[in-house]
Amino acid sequence: MSCTTILVGKNASYDGSTIAARIEDSASGMFKAKKFIVVEPKDQPIHYKSVRTDCEIELPDNPMRYTCVPNVKKWRGVWGACGVNEKNVALTATETIAVNELVLGADPLVEYVEGEVKKGGIGEEDFVTIVLPYISTAREGVLRLGALLEKYGTYEVNAIAIHDVDEIWWLETIGGHHWMARRVPDDAYVVNPNQLGSDYFDFEDKENFLCSDDLKEFVEENHLNLNKDGKFNPRLVFGTNSDSDKVYNTPRAWIMLRYFNRNSYKWDGPDADYRPDSENLPWCLVPERKITIEDVKYVMSHHYQGTPYDCYGNNTNPNEKGIFRPIGISRNDVLGITQIRPYMPEAIRSIQWLAFGSNVYNAIVPFYPNVRKTPEYLSNTTLKPSVENVYWANRIIAALCDPHFNTTNQHVERYQLAVQSKGHEIINKTDKKFLAEEGQIDVHDLLEEANEEMAAYLEEETTDLLDTVLYVASMAMKNGFARSDN
Structure with missing residues (x-):
C-alpha cells in the first residue's frame, strides 16, 4: 500500500480548523473501488474478526455513528480509509511506512502468511472500525489504538492520524507491538510519504508526545539509538534509508514542502538547502501563509509541475522527466480531507471532503458527516x-x-x-x-x-x-x- 499524508495545525489553517488529509493508493497493479457510507451503531460488530489474520477482538457495546470510505470488495477486509464520528473526532488510516532491520529483529512483526489463518495481528483493514466509534478526543484515540497494538500486535508498519477540534496526533507503529505518537504543532503543517516521518521525540513531554510504556527501555536494550547530538531523532532510531526512498518517497515530501515554503529555503540547483533526495527534510514546518483546502488538494494532486521532473512536462531530458513517483498517481483510490471547524456548533462542526480516482483529474467535494445516510x-x-x-x-x-x-x-x-x-x-x-x-x-x-x-x-x-x-x-x-x- 502507498499513500501520502498532510496534516495542518489549527493556527496554520485558513480558518482555525484542524485538517488531516491522506490519499489511499492501491498497491502496484491494483485499483480498489471505494464508497462513502455511514455506519450506524446497530451495524457495528461487537465480536470483530479481521479478514487477513483472523484476529478476534471483543469491541465495546456502545459504539457511535461514524462515516468511513471502505472497499467495495471486502475480500481483504473493510479498509475504512477515513471518517468522522458523532463527537467530531476524525481518523485516517493508514500511511504505510517502514522500520529498519534492528527494530524488526528486536520486535518482529506478527507473522502473516498469505492464504494461512493466523490468530493475531491487526492492520490497516481494521483501524477505523475498531477505534473511531469509541473515542471522544484525539488523545483518547491514540491511547486506544496504542493499547490494541500492544495487545494484539501488527503484521505491518503504519502511521495513523487522529484529530479533534483542538489537536492532531500522528501515531507510528514500531515493530510488531510498539508505537509512538506526536502532536502536530498548532502553527505548523506535516508532510509524510510512506516513510517513518517524525524527526524529534521528547519522552518527558507527555503533553505532546505519547508512546508505549517501555519504548525508551526497548531502544536502550536493543542499541537502537544512533543519535550523537543528545537529541532523539526517531528517523535515525527506527527509520529506513533505502535507495528506493530517494525516488519513491522523499521527492513527494520535498515538493509539498517546496510549495508551502517556497521562499524560506532554496529548493533547486546544486547548492539547494533541500533536494528531492535529501535525507533530512523537515517533518513539519510553519507555512509562509495559511493553508486552504484547495492548497491541500493541489499538493495532493502534484506531479512535479513547475520542475524538470513533471511526467507531463516538456522536458526532453529522459534522466529527469518522470523519474520520481508523483503524488497524483494513477493508483489514487480516494483522497479524504477531514476538517473540524472550531467556530461552528458541534452538530455541523465537521466536513469530510472526498475525491475519488486519480487526483490530477478529479475535484475535492465537501460532505457533512453528521448524517444517517450518504448520497x-x-x-x-x-x-x-x-x-x-x-x-x-x-x-x-x-x-x-x-x-x-x-x-x-x-x-x-x-x-x-x-x-x-x-x-x-x-x-x-x-x-x-x-x-x-x-x-x-x-x-x-x-x-x-x-x-x-x-x-x-x-x-x-x-x-x-x-x-x-x-x-x-x-x-x-x-x-x-x-x-x-x-
Missing part, C-alpha cells in the same frame, strides 16, 4: 465500471485524459473550479440556515439535503466533463480519417 452517487459504487457512481466516472475520465493531457487539462481545471466553488457555496448556505433555524429543524435532514445537492451537482459536472474529454480523445484517435483528409 447514492458515492455510496453505491459497484465492482464493475459504471458512470452511475463518481469513483468509476473519475477513473474513466483520468484514463481518457492522461494520454491527452495538454488538450484536456483546461477542461479538467474548469471542472475542478466549478465543483469546488459550488462546494463552498453549499456549505456556506447550509451553515447559515442551521444557525438561523437552530432548534427548529432536524439537523440530519438539513445536512442530508445539503449532501444530496452537492452530489447532484457533482454528478452533473462530472458527466459533462466525461462527455467533453471523450470527444477530445476520440478526435485524436490514430485511425481518424475523413474525405477532406486526402
